[in-house]
Amino acid sequence: MLRTSSLSYPVTFFSNLRLPVLSSFRSPFPSFPPKLVSTPISAPQTPPFCQRTPSSMVGSNPRPQGKVMFSSGRSDGGNKEILVQHLLVGQDDVKMLTELQKRISEGVDLSDLAVEYSICPSKENGGMLGWVRKGQMVPEFEEAAFSAPLNKVVRCKTKFGWHLLQVLSEREESKLEDIAPEELHSKMQDPIFIEEAQLIDVREPEEVAQASLPGFKVLPLRQFGTWGSVISDEFDPEKDTYVLCHHGVRSLQVAKWLQSQGFKKVFNVAGGIHAYSVNVDPSVPTY
16 A cells, blocks of 8 residues: 655564565555664565554544444645554455445444454554555555545555545644754753753663763663653653664664654754764764
């Protein structure tokens, strides 16, 4: 369903977290948590309908219950992201699709049917695709998804087959930007910035011991398992969040993940603390 991403960055993945692969597609979302590696490689192929698990995204937006109407209503999508679940059947399975539509209209949950009938790997997550924005899906699916009123099921056809899709929630599109070390340094001269901004250093403790910047909370990437699930307890997704590492690679991985978790505005420190030392403050050691 999703277009091939142009993103390529150094990342490998924990093998026990990888989902079944459809070899002809690659997701634009970085899977997480990544391992730290020294050699840049392209992101591996991942199934187009399985970006992440529903428990990390649904949050306070419960799955709708009861009858669900079918709609062809449309909107322009604007600068929003939508939380989508779907099921997929083959192009020749129109009769099955009609029967599934009937069962949904009678109150059966789309996610339950996805587990049983969908041919998309997202069936393992009840058909959950996660938060998506425009430009990440093939046109037919995108048009249907961004035209669908909340909680109403829409039927559409793409080159992959027939889809029944449901938009569970929507939110303002989050932003991810690079920030130059010089600009970060300028901001850090204001004590209010240090107090109000959310500053995250994802390097390992031994690296932080060699060089660090004031105000940054250390969340080592290799320890993601201990802090990833509680990130929203310690940090406010509505506040500006700045992520730092050695050269800007690991921090970009984490910044993309924070964006996927609903953080509204995330900044990746371009070039990392090394660039900060070389371009801004030579008193910060390089290593």
